[in-house]
Amino acid sequence: MALFKSALGKLKKGLARTRETLGGGLRSLLTGKRLDEQLLKDLERRLIESDVGVAGARELVESVRTDYKAGNIETGDQVLDHLKRQLKSWWPEQDRSLTFATSGPTVILVTGINGVGKTTSIAKLCKALRDEGRTVLLGACDTFRAGAVRQLEIWGERLGIDVVKGQQGGDPASVAFDACDAAVARQVDVLILDTAGRLHTQQGLMGQLEKIRRVIDKRIPGGPHEVLLVLDATSGQNALRQAEEFKASAGVSGIVLAKLDGTARGGIVVAIRSATDIPVKFVGVGETPDDLEPFDPEAFVEAMLAE
């Protein structure tokens, strides 16, 4: 992947807590034990507690049980290896890089419910794109929440990136249109649009996203080229509903999993995988603009179950 070349070090650091509890917990649970029904039950519990979800946890445990019954697995240590293999096989070869326009500005629309970390994730994305030598423009389409535009502006000032904004309380679609105009006029490489947080249960607001999409496509045909849904890693299984609803209204093409450093377990990544095909493209692992990482399932599973 061209974007983000940084090593796995930071992901591991961000996941340190995941490792300590899920990996470490699983290790101390399984290491040196003989496998039996009680151990399988404890395993299921541990997985559910890590937000893997009931269905995901049961599927994993069933696959262990099948191998156990067939006599292929006898010890806890073998279970760890089995889990690692099983989990890794869940992520198919999938393109997890950002989609760019073949010519003209690439438009990235960023969506999500309230308070998941959209604006912070955008700042991180800006920095990464700029560090790659791309020119970036921001569009502040969150005209609803007090201080939202200002928040984006401050990030813009810090990173040296211009922000297109409209009236507080104005129509976000018209801001999107203006921002597209500006992006074409200035010939920037990437335009990132911030939208207002909206609960996926609010039909009207979800319809507004469809309108924003239409308006973008009108001004920059083929756009938005990427629709990112920001999910909060500390949220529970409701995150899956959010993914479903946003996919239906906004045509989400990738997930940014924010605040992964805020959960000790990180199992929600597995839950998302077992429920949807939308690829997790990035994970947020801290508060500074550098704390965004491309998601690498192999490394993630290793980090989750590492010693």
Add this chain to the structure above:
Amino acid sequence: MFDRLSDGFNGVFKKLSGQGSISESNVREAMDEVRTALLEADVQYDVVETFCERVMADAVGREVTKSLKPGQEMIGIVNRRLVELLGGDPDADPQEALTQSGPGILKMSPGPTVVMMCGLQGSGKTTTCGKLAAMLKKQGRSVMLCAADLQRPAAVEQLETVAGQADQLPGGAQVRFYGEADQVGAYGERVGVAVDVCKRALKAAREAGVDVLILDTAGRLHVNDELMGELHSVHKVLNPHHIFLVVDAMTGQDAVNSAKAFHERLEVDGVILTKFDSDTRGGAALSVKHVTGAPIRYIGVGEKLDAIEPFHAERMAGRILGMGDVVSLVEKAQQEVTEEEAEKLQAKMAKGELTMDDFLKQMRSLRRMGPMKQLMGMLPGVGSMLKDIDIDEKQLDRTEAMVQSMTPAERAKPDLIKGKRQKRIAQGSGNEQTQVGQLVKQFGLLNKMTKQMSGMSGSARVAAAKQLAGGGMGGMMSGMPGLGTKGSTKSGSRGVKKRKPKKRR
């Protein structure tokens, strides 16, 4: 809200209702489903185990009371345990428990009462500060909001705007703002400065004589020692009377543990659950008291500043079990309509002299109480029927527009509205002429009905209303002109839209 949980519990009750007694095997089988439903709802694992064990212990071997069926007996048992889990007292008198108002926010003398807000990033602290301010203002208590979040860009500006908005809302007191925008720094750089800002805010609050000072602190992880230390200093220096932990209602298994960590360090005295208007399955609501020991005090139910409600364990248990929450509904109504107004209206209704103006006023105060779907969800048995239905609030807008296009004479005597007048009103309000006709016709029926009903006893009234409504929910809406689903042509199908049945996970 809670659909999946309600379904799970209802499955249990149904299973048991055909049986002569509650036996271990039939309860165990039924409870397995509840267990899965609870886990899928993000209820914390330990909480689920404890809850199911207690319900089992209560239920098994119990002789079914003669008058009750096993299903109903089970509802009683589950309800008690739910109330307990939500932080209520299952032994309290049910009537009293339902109507008590909760502890509220202390009144300190001399003031101000200091309230500190804390929580993870994005849980909704700043918005909740505004909601508390609006609520206190309504009670006639003045508030100062202090921006102690010097980490997130524009958090200070956000609170200032929110304070301004709260100050515009009705109430007999002022909402002020205290902030020092020049103290803001990049994340992690200005740790500790917030303590001084809070100190100066307290001084300003004393001088201005405000009743309540609310401190909006920065979002932080409970494992961030530096930032937790800052909260600790604010706590030590200002000694707040309340510390509220703001928690997202959609929180997962692990985040409830972070609430516990906050509580252990700060002795939180209450939790405020936000984003309760989402389709949260209720995991945090059911776990937080058991895990942290701190009771839930308020819930946030929307983006507007008046969208906050006190939390009642008994009522919430009722909603989860699909028994509705009539008490909250009545309370909401009382906030909107004074007794005097209600009496006047009743007198008019008794004579069948309701005018379009009365109707407009009624409809508006009803809508001020909240979105129609939310209100209907509080009625017993209606909640579960509503989950696949979209109520089109626009239909209500159309009805309002029609009434507003009527002359005062027409509003007082809707019978006047015929042919030409109908056409004018339709054009004026952007509706079809048939819709205007429909409204007038239904209004006439309503007037006739209310006149008849006022002479009846309570139970006869209910029966009559049922007859009018045709039993179902759709019918109930048709009791209100312009909302009809039965017997109306165009307007009806718009009033209540049936969504395509969706597969639920």
